[in-house]
Amino acid sequence: MNIKGSTNIVGLIGHPVEHSFSPPMHNAAFKALGMDYAYVAFDVGPEGLKSAIEGADALNIKGFNVTIPHKVDVIEYLNELDEVAELIGAVNTIDFKNLKGYNTDGIGAIKAIEEVTGIKGKNVVVAGAGGASRAISFYIAKYGAQSLTILNRNESKAQNLAGDVVSSDLISDVKSGSISEIDTYLRDADILIDTTPLGMNPHIDDEPIAKSEDMHGDLVVFDAVYNPNETVLLKEAIKAGAKPVYGIKMLLYQGAESFEIWTGRKTPIDVMEKALKQTLNLE
Structure with missing residues (x-):
């Protein structure tokens, strides 16, 4: 991965996050499309959630996935919610363009x-x-x-x-x-x-x-x-x-939805799926 001064950062916040399969999945997609993006996992405890969102916004981070235990509490720090995320009352994707929350799990x-x-x-x-x-x-x-x-x-x-x-x-x-x-x-x-x-x-x-x-x-x-x-x-x-x-398909498609929210680009599903299977030792 070629990290430059222009590289756009997206990532995952949760606690813990070291088990996540999202970084290899998203980074494989960025590489396949030749996009100047990198996906990183950030371990953020409950006490650091507010400063993590404010800091990411200040640092011009483009988007976050959100996992346990922050999916509900993070709503307090967002400007708006997608219609279905509002119904669900939980967010797993943030777009920092307008600090908007989505839920792509469903x-x-x-x-x-x-x-x-x-x-x-x-x-x-x-x-x-x-x-x-x-x-x-x-x-x-x-x-x-x-x-x-x-x-x-x-x-x-x-x-x-x-x-x-x-x-x-x-x-x-x-x-x-x-x-x-x-x-x-x-x-x-x-x-x-x-x-x-x-x-x-x-x-x-x-x-x-x-x-x-x-x-x-x-x-x-x-x-x-x-x-x-x-x-x-x-x-x-x-x-x-x-x-x-198989559950891997839900992980794949929720990630693909997040990818498109952040980038506006069509997700290379086959690339993401191959990366997931390699990470899970299915290939």
Whole structure:
């Protein structure tokens, strides 16, 4: 990488960030397009968030991705929010041109799923009720799902999220329930989305949220976990003859959306995907 006085800086803020796969993905894209940009990860604790945003703005940094634990708290320091980021109440991308916040997590999941099937008119079950579930649920509603069911171990969290999605007026048929009864909800489901951390490295032998006998062959199963690539849930999906969607695709597409927000250039998806697979030792 040829760093010059003119090089534009974008990056990631979070705590911790050393595990991030975003730098090699974005830097490969910049290199492929011959762009004078570099992507860097910055470890920023909660106490340093305000000064990190103000400092980045003063230093003419072009954009940030935002990860745990800053996705909600960072909103306080922005000038405006994209419509969907405002609905979600969380930001994962900042464009410093106008200090505007976006949330590309949901669209990343949608584009990953749409490689296999459309969202419109489908019955979707989402497991988990945290930040990732919130981002994905609003996009599922926005893209025209017939129904949305949110399941969580803490049912009140699922119920609260379901209420927020209904109040957006994007979708009317939203239900909530216990993840322990997922088998009953999967009978009529077209798409299952797992936003829980179950099966994430190093806990690769966790009990999956659903077993192969709970699934049917027409079900599309997406797991937001991308390390390992083939999670315990996706192994069960393959065993059931269901269609797996890998978490690496969400990481890829949310990154591609951020890239286009910052640069106005079309993302070289194939280059980003190759870099991701190399980083995850999949190639």
